[in-house]
Amino acid sequence: MKKIKIPLLRDHHTHPCVYSSLNQCINLRSVLNKEQALTQMSQSKNEITVVYGWNSSFYSFDDKELDRLPPLIICNLSFHSFLVNKPARDILYSSHTEVISNIDKTNWIERNLDKITKFIAGLVTSTTDQIKSFYDDFLVTKGIWYAEELLLPDEKFIQLLLQNGLIDRTRIWADLEMFHSLDRENQEHIQGIKVFTDGAVGVKTATIREGFISGEKGIMIYTDKELENLLLKIKKTGKPIAIHAIGDLVTEQVVRILEKFKSQKVFLPTIRMEHCQFITKETAIKAKEMGIKLSMQPNFNSDSRHYADRLPEKYLRNNNPFRMLIDEAGFVPGEDLIFGSDGMPHGVQYALEQSLFPFYQQQKLSIKEFTAGYCMPDKSNGHIVVEVDESQQKISTRVII
Ligand SMILES: [Zn+2]
Structure with a gap:
């Protein structure tokens, strides 16, 4: 048994605004049987019940069983697909016509995730107490001190963060x-x-070259030309850019466009690529040369098991290829390779378990690499006591504030 102390986490990618409000909602993540899920949802007394954490590989719902329940929106674990029952549609249609008419269309959802996030955030708006308690009670007890908001759903959250001294x-x-x-x-x-x-x-909309087992190729949101134009518009703000790119086709697209810009002597502000779960070695080497930072989630190592029903074996094996990125492409944890959770789930326990004892060796991080890419620079706000049992491949964590 090895025992070490690491600083609290710095979660570089999550969604505190939406999660602080969802924290009050029904979470199906650990509800493994459908009857239990239906019972929980049927007991809700809210005007509109928002449910999250639903993993479609565990169970699915049909319209009839959902329409019997109170007004309900179920968010898929990935937040890229939604079920809205008839009673909820009836209430929401007139105030949110565009979202409700398109909520079943995968293509529309992928192109309008900002609208959806604002829509959900509007239904579950969090108060100043909720956001404070989200940071001070929820995140801290999970070992997280700092948490970046990757998609601001509503201007008022800026004030909530400021008022609570959370900025x-x-x-x-x-x-x-x-x-x-x-x-x-x-x-x-x-x-x-x-x-x-x-x-x-999870919803088979990440763009992978060889396609999902059932044939989907994913959704590439922009053509090269469209993405180039968008990046040039953003350049005018002078702000850094965080680009969500999961599949090999889009990580490649991002690098291709940046190379083109570079050859034209067009220089963009700092670029961070979010997730890049299926980045190839060739793309990674170019990304490193271009000075792109990778912002990744060790907890998604387990996608290789959870999504074995939809991803080809080659992609299961190459999901989150940390060894290639560090040992071959030369990314350095803490410098141009940083870690976060996307809230799936939050916290040190699962992330560290997945990093130290992943399903595929390619996904393994040492505790030193984990700390460099995921932790606060020092222990002044608190620390985490980690016990590693190599023989049992188990860890235990204790947060000390
Ligand atoms: Zn995210």
């Missing part, structure tokens, strides 16, 4: 439209601009 424990990213809607003062609080280039693995 130093986050960085806020917003899509370009949201950024332009803010006044100068609020724009100052925005770290950078978020762009989506594909969807998610």
